[in-house]
Amino acid sequence: xxxxxxxxxxxxxxxxxxxxxxxxxxxxxxxxxxxxxxxxxxxxxxxxxxxxxxxxxxxxxxxxxxxxxxxxxxxxxxxxxxxxxxxxxxxxxxxxxxxxxxxxxxxxxxxxxxxxxxxxxxxxxxxxxxxxxxxxxxxxxxxxxxxxxxxxxxxxxxxxxxxxxxxxxxxxxxxxxxxxxxxxxxxxxxxxxxxxxxxxxxxxxxxxxxxxxxxxxxxxxxxxxxxxxxxxxxxxxxxxxxxxxxxxxxxxxxxxxxxxxxxxxxxxxxxxxxxxxxxxxxxxxx
Numbered sequence: 001x002x003x004x005x006x007x008x009x010x011x012x013x014x015x016x017x018x019x020x021x022x023x024x025x026x027x028x029x030x031x032x033x034x035x036x037x038x039x040x041x042x043x044x045x046x047x048x049x050x051x052x053x054x055x056x057x058x059x060x061x062x063x064x065x066x067x068x069x070x071x072x073x074x075x076x077x078x079x080x081x082x083x084x085x086x087x088x089x090x091x092x093x094x095x096x097x098x099x100x101x102x103x104x105x106x107x108x109x110x111x112x113x114x115x116x117x118x119x120x121x122x123x124x125x126x127x128x129x130x131x132x133x134x135x136x137x138x139x140x141x142x143x144x145x146x147x148x149x150x151x152x153x154x155x156x157x158x159x160x161x162x163x164x165x166x167x168x169x170x171x172x173x174x175x176x177x178x179x180x181x182x183x184x185x186x187x188x189x190x191x192x193x194x195x196x197x198x199x200x201x202x203x204x205x206x207x208x209x210x211x212x213x214x215x216x217x218x219x220x221x222x223x224x225x226x227x228x229x230x231x232x233x234x235x236x237x238x239x240x241x242x243x244x245x246x247x248x249x250x251x252x253x254x255x256x257x258x259x260x261x262x263x264x265x266x267x268x269x270x271x272x273x274x275x276x277x278x279x280x281x282x283x284x285x286x
Contacts, residue, residue, distance in 0.1 A: 016243065025058055028057025029233040030060070032062060033059060033061045034102065035104065040107075041071070044106060046222050046267070047131075047225035049270050050224075053274070054247070057233075058079070059077070060094065062083070062089070090115070097126070099234070100128070103120065103129070103134045104133050107134065113133070118147075124149070127149070127152075129228045135155075135164060151237040151238070153227055153241050156190075156191065157192045164181065182200065190223075195208070195210065208246075210252050212261050213256055213259065213261045213264035226244045254275050
């Protein structure tokens with residue numbers, strides 16, 4: 001394994017774009033988050049809210065009918081489109097052309113959902129983030145990976161990565177297999193962990209922010225929302241992934257002195273996004 005390049009503040013500032021004072025929501029990008037199933041609508045809430053709070057102008061969430069009220073009440077700023085099915089996604093369609101789409105948080109692996117994911121991948125042309133159950137579905141149907149657009153961002157945790165690339169016997173073998181997978185399918189892989197790595201074909205990047213507080217339920221859902229937000233705002237996928245993991249980790253570094261490791265939850269990531277952006281822009285945080 002070659003030495004990874006570090007994702008530092010200095011590196012991020014080379015491509016980070018502060019918000020234009022004259023912008024409006026129509027210029028800040030429209031993202032679609034395809035997420036949730038009965039009992040896992042929280043994943044849709046976390047991903048959608050973090051997407052909005054990372055600067056995206058408009059966010060539409062596509063979810064089963066059982067998620068409608070939950071989303072409308074918990075995040076009034078997000079627009080909601082529902083599947084015809086009550087408990088899980090069976091037919092993905094929306095009357096908008098977004099700048100970026102995320103699919104996977106909490107969608108489950110029902111047969112109807114698997115078919116819906118296949119049909120979606122067959123027709124989708126938008127920049128894409130694949131997470132959670134979307135990755136698990138693809139690991140069971142590996143031929144579908146041919147439908148995934150070039151430079152799509154995959155965000156697996158270790159077990160999801162293992163299902164995609166197979167078991168490994170050492171760290172070097174894990175990186176070897178992940179690199180080969182990235183090259184074969186021309187995708188960017190965010191290897192979530194401590195630390196988080198990004199594999200972009202033969203390039204390996206190591207994130208320098210974050211701590212053990214991020215090892216909590218829903219942490220990955222918020223990361224998906226953050227990366228999707230940057231894609232929708234026009235960042236190239238490789239930069240959206242780098243900026244996403246950096247900001248995501250930075251929220252935990254900022255929050256830690258107040259929450260400690262044990263009390264930090266995924267909602268704290270979203271709550272501290274504003275401070276993370278201010279820190280990046282060298283604005284004094286009181």
